[in-house]
Amino acid sequence: MKDTEQSIIEAAILIFNEDLSAPLEKVADQAQVTRRTLHRYFKDRKELMDKCQKEIRRACAVAMFNAYNTTENPRERLEAMFYAGLDCGSKNTFLHKLHTLHDHKHQTADEACSKYDHTFELWKGNLQLLLTEGVINQGMTVDWIHNFFQSVVMVFINSQQKGTLGRAEARELAWFSFSKGIGI
């Protein structure tokens, strides 16, 4: 028997990423499950959302950590972590979106924000290193690059959804646009 809880979370990430206030029925449909079943696994919308964030952070942190450890070279690390980010897909962009809503005040005091920052600690640290070393165009800021990274992931996801571009092709294009776009 497949893991219903997990598939609901995946569905929720997909739906909420596009429509934050979408009715839970949409999530249930996407997960091919009844709304009643959804409620058996999640007390309410808040709990579902929290579980989504937790899952996203877990998946992204693991992927980033593994990518980080494939090499010691900062330049190679950048590329490995970039691809890891692509593979996290909408998990990546959804989390980022939540923390860049116009009425969201990002603050380290908040637990969710602090966890978010921690998820991308290695990634941002490596970026900073490449910046000070001059590998990346000096006019850039870590924040700009991080946002830019997230946006390229979105372009990648998009191309995959439309299916006009093969996965390998799209990955290459994404890396090209990202690396050149930050001046490597």
Next chain:
Amino acid sequence: MKDTEQSIIEAAILIFNEDLSAPLEKVADQAQVTRRTLHRYFKDRKELMDKCQKEIRRACAVAMFNAYNTTENPRERLEAMFYAGLDCGSKNTFLHKLHTLHDHKHQTADEACSKYDHTFELWKGNLQLLLTEGVINQGMTVDWIHNFFQSVVMVFINSQQKGTLGRAEARELAWFSFSKGIGI
């Protein structure tokens, strides 16, 4: 007396861009107006949404058209139109988002889709020209570039909302990331 209808539309674009199913109360708040007033101008959510799309298409089409006509040089046109796109801000990205939702089937038969395509006709035509001329990296596709363009606009908007970067600075960064990212 300021144009209430217009300011509600602007507010709606801002809110819906982040949360498609946000309650109308949020839109009213953003527009600093009562929900009752909002309903005096717009019969219902659908009418508001339609007016938003119309306004967006109008603004984007005008901006793109003007930028297009500032020069005859395709390379310069690209840059002018890129900045025009930046200036359209969330109008640009919201329209794009609506036409890339995972359950949205884009088809020229649909009136809204056809109008959307028309809004970016000049822009995409110019892109195609630069592609065949080899100014842009040959591995690129017009669709990828267009999506990439939209995503860079998002990064720009984001940086402006956070206010960590001046407008002029952010514009420069955006153009750098975009132009290099497509291989110019």
Next chain:
DNA sequence: ATAGAATGTCACAAATATGAGACATTTCAC
């Protein structure tokens, strides 16, 4: 084949969102 777990179906109450009427208050042009 059967027990037990998981899920679906139906029904329902509560909460929230929507749209509009009636009238008070504010704003603006003059």
Next chain:
DNA sequence: GTGAAATGTCTCATATTTGTGACATTCTAT
């Protein structure tokens, strides 16, 4: 200042969303 237009306040009916109980059905391991 005055009157008309615009907006706000309060209220209400309706529609939609949400969360849950009761029970039927389906699936799964043995």
